[in-house]
Amino acid sequence: MFARALGIVLTGLALVATGCSAEREWGGNAAPDGGTAKIGLVTKTDTNPYFVGLRSAAEAAAAAKNAEFIALAGQFDGDNDGQVRAIENFIQQGVSTIMITPNSSTGVIDALARARQAGILVIALDTTTEPTEAADATFATDNFEAGRLQGAYAKAALGDRAPAVLMIDGTAGSSVSSLRHAGFLAGMGLAEGAPQIRGTTNANGDQNLAQQGAENLLARSSDINAAYTMNEPTARGVHAALQARGLGEQVVMASIDGGCEGVAAIKSGQIRATVMQFPAKMAQLGVDAAVEHARTGTKPGGFHDTGSVVITDEPMPGIPSQPVAWGEQHCWGEK
Incomplete structure (x- = not known):
């Protein structure tokens, strides 16, 4: 699995290096002048550790390429208005x-269209836009596959027990x-609305909301043996x-x-x-593509899967995985 994920990443890098779509559109302020790239990053929040890590990695990559870098974020997961304001801010800053x-694959589409009309390259990270063509390119996890891996692992870990899932x-x-929800069900071999699903709630990726939501669901039915969690704060x-x-x-319970x-949560049980x-x-x-675009006008294109790997010290037959020790060395690709 790791070799597959690494191969996908290297393929993505090669595509960026060659311009991906080999498209050159030099309208507006996108005309290449060999100058310094000026990159604006908009994350969902600036508190979720995942997005903090992504921002730090982008800032370091931009510094290594001598690119200008500015980061803004929504105030909470789902803050589309905050992200739209950030996009407008970046358009004004040129x-x-x-x-x-x-935050929402559709909630920022109009603002992104205005950015592209101004000649700004738009790259989606982590989350695809709907339609995908609203961004010039996307570098992200295949979230359906990540959910499928979580579900397949949970199904294997249950063994002969019939699933009863929150x-x-x-x-x-x-x-x-x-996508993660649908992938998990596919991995478990369950249909949406199946009786084995004891309850479902949204938690916005927030630990406290997840605890409250799970407590409410458990008050109705505590006869469960598996839990799907959308991300690790939720878990x-x-x-x-x-x-x-x-x-x-x-x-x-597994997570993504x-x-x-x-x-560390795996290690502690x-x-x-x-x-x-x-x-x-x-x-x-994303930074590599942005710098190349500023230098030559070359635009990346399409979706590039950056890979996913199951981490566990309780491997299951048929589920490729890496141990916790490997995970400690590679968490989020930062080490």
Whole structure:
């Protein structure tokens, strides 16, 4: 799995180096002048450790390329208005590239269209836009596949037990949340609305909301043996709710992110596994494309999967994985 993920990343780098789509459009202020790239990054929040890590990686990559770098964020997961204001701010500042992790795949489309009309290259990181063509290129995890891996792991870990599942989702309308949710069900072999799903709630990727949501669902039905969590802060909240009811040992819970805290949560027994993403690779690919665009006018294009790897010290047959020790060395691709 790691070799596959690394191959995907290297392929993405090669595509960026050759201009990906080999398209050159020099209208507006996108005309190449060999000057310094001015990159604006808009993340979903500036508090979630995942986006903090992505921002840090992008800032470091930009510094290494002598590119100007500015970062703004929404105030909370789902703050589309805040992201639109950030995009408008960057248009006024005359950036050459906007990189964005959109809160809603549709909520920022009009603002991104205005940016592109102004000649600004738009790169989506982590989250695809809808339609995908609203961004020039996307560097992200295949979120359906990440969810499928989580579900397949949980199904294997349950063994002969019939699944009874709680699902703690992200933000309503988010493509990341929807894709991971659908992927998890595919990995578990369950249909949407199946009776094995004991309850579902949104938690906006927030630990406290996840704990509250899980507590509410457990008050209705505590006969569960598996929990889907959209990301690792969600998993921490669900773990607290399960522990309060003495259910921590019987419930199989995996997650998605692969941050250093998430890897530590496996080691401490809070979760069985996590699906590691590589936001540092997303940031590096985005910055490389932005710098090349400023230098030559070459635009990247299409979707580039930056890979995902299951991390666990309880490997399951048929589920390729890496151990916690490997995860500690590679969390989020930052080490």
